Amino acid sequence: MTQGARIVALECQDIRFPTSLQHDGSDAMNPDPDYSAAYAVLRTDLPGPQGHGLCFTIGRGNEVVVAAIEALRPHVVGRSVDELVRDLGGFSADLVGDSQLRWLGPEKGVIHMAIGTVVNAAWDLAAKLAGKPLWRLLSDMTPDQIVDLLDFRYLEDALTRDEALDILRAGRNGREQRIEALQQTGYPAYTTTPGWIGYSDQKLVRLSREAVADGFTQIKLKVGADRADDARRMALARDAVGPGIRIAVDANQRWSVPEAVEAIKALAPWDPYWVEEPTSPDEVLGLAEIRRAAAPVRIAVGEHVANRVVFKQLLQAGAVDFLQIDACRVAGVNENIAILLLAAKFGIPVCPHAGGVGLCELVQHLAMFDYVAVSASTEDRVIEYVDHLHEHFEDPARIVRGHYLAPTEPGFSSTLKPGSLRAHSFPYGSVWQAIRA
Template structure:
């Protein structure tokens, strides 16, 4: 089966939906929910959808959409590639100097990743296969999922609501002061018992010493992992030193870029959980290589995602194709761009999210319902 293709059109589409309760992290606040969906159309008429990570800064979605329209799409249109990985490598190579010159390696990598996701979906739809099977995965009906992004204000209330929806694992934001952080973890543990996996996410809030002190304080509540306790760009040797000293397992990866960075973290960082975000770097072309390397080192792959429904379902297929014991991150906060305005969005039951059985992603944006929220570029 050939995977060759030629692209006729790449269309970035920005959407924003107001929210009643802001999503708060240790480094910033989201006052609406953005999404940047990418429609990719082949010269043979095949179509696919991708999504670009664009939560921060507040103008991130519009900026990355313009990068796609003005820089990346013109590089690909009308050019033939024999596999998605070839297009990903070409875009990456063609924009390396621009990334340095502009100081924007992150936005360019994110925009490239979203296009890559769209290409993979397009090819899987053309082949008539679910995306995880097209990626080489086996038969699988669901993957474990957890409710993420519990804010620091009474996180047990949102956790209880998500438990009623079928979730059995939870992750709470920390980095808001020792007493508040530890108190929230204790409250969640008391509400759900010792057997429920509960994770904590610091979003790079601390330096080494404070992170270690907080890890020791959290240990009494036995969290599944402590995520990004330090800045993601801390040297790999420091991550290993922290992981060896901390009394809880450590997770990292959503803010890494490049196959070499992921390999170094999996080999020498001492972490137990690697969290690539396929909308921030790599798409599926880079993401599958990261997954294979993590598996070879005994590191559990747990894809990061905080965005709309297209990227989430792509992450679902990614985890299913990778196999292993990883769990899928599903943002617990309200976001119509994730589930309400994406057709055939998968259900969660008893802690598992169903894998769509249709070709490609098995879902697509509901463009009619989304129309009121589209931002003109």
């Protein structure tokens, strides 16, 4: 059916949502984000589904990611659809390996995020053509097919191809039961909705109580701007939810290494479940030191970690208790699978970063694949959830009793509705025109 079909265009759009007006998404480092997406469509000459991908940003600079996606066009347009979906490892390697574009990273920042967007769009296309949600397409691949997707360069001292195969082969045991469990109860979630730093104390307390009533067993608060505020808000939240609910805190990189140790000890009386991004995400050594000094409080990091090489080192250095993958920071599905396998090798649970726009929709597929084929467990594992902007997606993330329901629609759940695209196109969509008026 797809024989002879080609990718005929790579279309890009700058999509922004004016979230800063409500302080939604505010934290100590990012006081006024406008959640945005550099949005890419791999258009084929087939009448049916196209490949949709997005890179989440927080406003200004979204156009720079669009420019970087456009720089990838020569690698994409004209390709055979059949060959593309048959060799998504080769496709990813072509993009990452462009010897001139590589200079802009290497393998980090804007160019890497743009590659991730296009690779993810190709996976959306592949899953739609296969008639499966992405998590299921990945879960149905053989261990050999999975490792063929991966770039082991720079990983061999921590994870060889054979070790990856062993992990995936072990993951075949109980696979069917785990698929069934996902289809019945979904994957556990936690919510950051109550804890944005710009929210009032009353709103924090009200939303914390609502989260528990909605079935969540873990919430997250933003901290790091002011020590006294952090303590007061943590106490309020603990009081609101009681001792049985986990409260994670997120410092969004605000502290130096010694500051972090002190700040974490100050929050310890309220039993934080984890402390997220206490310092720079580039701090392999510093995070390891913070973790040792702040024990038994646990450390989570990953949403801003640039690539698999840094994730590898965080694991090697014993710097993390929870690894937080992000669907849009690294070079897409392929690199995230490598990171899931690294985490499994080191026995560290993966608790994906989400929120923003589209991050929940995307990353749920990776966590569910992790459960079915890699970690084989949901113990100590949760996907972040924030109740923003899901209404703009064709196949939105669905939460029931604190769990992500397993997606059933074919694809990567990354398709924005045409009306949402039109209204939020920056700077001339109707939403932005209305704000200026």
